[in-house]
Amino acid sequence: xxxxxxxxxxxxxxxxxxxxxxxxxxxxxxxxxxxxxxxxxxxxxxxxxxxxxxxxxxxxxxxxxxxxxxxxxxxxxxxxxxxxxxxxxxxxxxxxxxxxxxxxxxxxxxxxxxxxxxxxxxxxxxxxxxxxxxxxxxxxxxxxxxxxxxxxxxxxxxx
Numbered sequence: 001x002x003x004x005x006x007x008x009x010x011x012x013x014x015x016x017x018x019x020x021x022x023x024x025x026x027x028x029x030x031x032x033x034x035x036x037x038x039x040x041x042x043x044x045x046x047x048x049x050x051x052x053x054x055x056x057x058x059x060x061x062x063x064x065x066x067x068x069x070x071x072x073x074x075x076x077x078x079x080x081x082x083x084x085x086x087x088x089x090x091x092x093x094x095x096x097x098x099x100x101x102x103x104x105x106x107x108x109x110x111x112x113x114x115x116x117x118x119x120x121x122x123x124x125x126x127x128x129x130x131x132x133x134x135x136x137x138x139x140x141x142x143x144x145x146x147x148x149x150x151x152x153x154x155x156x157x158x159x
Contacts, residue, residue, distance in 0.1 A: 016103045023097035026074040031136055033070045037063055039141045058139040060128045067135065075099070078134070080127050082109065091123065093130040105130060 017023075039056035046052045071077060075098030083090045083106070094104035109126055111118040132139070 015105075017101045020101055020103065022099040023076075023095070023101035023103065026076055026097055027095070027135070030067075030070050030074045030076055033073075034067060034135065034137055037066050037137060037139045039139050056141045058128070058132075060124055060131075063128060063131060063137065067131075067137070071135075078131060080130065082123055089119070089122075091126045091130055093127075093134055095134055103134070105134065 037058045039058050040062060041059045042054055042056045044052055044054045077096045079094045079096065081092045081094075083092055089109040089111075090106050091109055092104055092106045094102055096102045107126055107130055109119070109122045111122045131137070
């Protein structure tokens with residue numbers, strides 16, 4: 001699928017093997033075991049007008065730590081490859097199954113600035129989102145104060 005308009009050219013593609021039956025079954029089993037992944041990282045961003053805002057996210061390493069044992073259990077693996085071309089930088093994410101079946105997507109990598117650091121940030125950001133989207137993962141902010149209050153209420157001892 002290719003989407004393009006006059007102001008922005010966005011190319012998104014999905015490609016698959018000829019059959020998806022075994023991959024689909026394995027993915028459904030894995031998805032039934034994926035927990036909601038906690039958003040453990042917080043970033044404060046300063047805007048150009050001097051204001052700031054904060055947001056929380058699930059780190060790529062945390063996501064991989066949670067999903068890897070489950071995907072492996074069902075014969076699934078993920079490969080993410082950055083592509084640099086004269087059409088622009090993209091990220092290819094491929095979900096593989098031990099049967100040989102696969103599905104992949106290719107998404108644009110948009111950098112805020114030039115340089116290796118900016119490309120690395122865009123790559124990590126897109127890897128998180130492409131992986132979460134392909135596996136249908138959910139993340140949730142952990143409200144530690146609320147959690148601690150609930151544990152105290154239940155008289156759970158905290159070490």
